[in-house]
Amino acid sequence: MSKLHIKKGDIVFVNTGEDKGKTGRVLKVMVKENRAVVEGINMVSKHTKPNAKNPQGGIEKKEAPIHVSNLNVVDPKTGKPTRIGRKANEEGALVRYSKKSGEEIK
Template sequence: MESKNKNVPAKLHIRKGDTVKVISGNAKGETGVIKTVLIEKSRATVEGVNLITKHVKPNAQNPQGSIEKREGAIHISNLMVIDPKTGEATRTGRKANDKGKLQRFSKKSGDFL
């Protein structure tokens, strides 16, 4: 199965709700839970990681305007899933479970994610 855009992988190794570790960049070593995955851009936002400053224009609800801290998107190649059994970053693979359905598994412990 191949995606239409050559820069986007057909299947991602992460998904919303996974606990991940940042393996490179300014936020290296930090961990958090994935809030959103931007499939077209191969990026994800991780809770509490890669905070950026965003200036918000004044509007009816907020007449003053403000400066907010938000999570910035991180490229998925810089993220590794944390194995729930060992608590360490691990690579993932896909294999059939008991019912024959493909499911992600941890390469370190062999457990399904």
């Protein structure tokens, strides 16, 4: 199984689909399914029955997972979407870096 180029907390750009061109923060990464939940992206309406938490019930808007191939990490330097590379830093730990600017991604 390969490592993913996105992590929880990253700001990502949506390449394709209904929300193409939007950016958002990654809330959750599902490594096995190769999907991520991004804040405000891929919103779906979920019908909920009345329960203790929501006594009224009704229609709830929530984010659905989106495939990671449709996401690009935003470059911290330029604010534009970029591809990701990995290289060892001075301490010998693998870090992600932006292919566009060479900037390290925290």
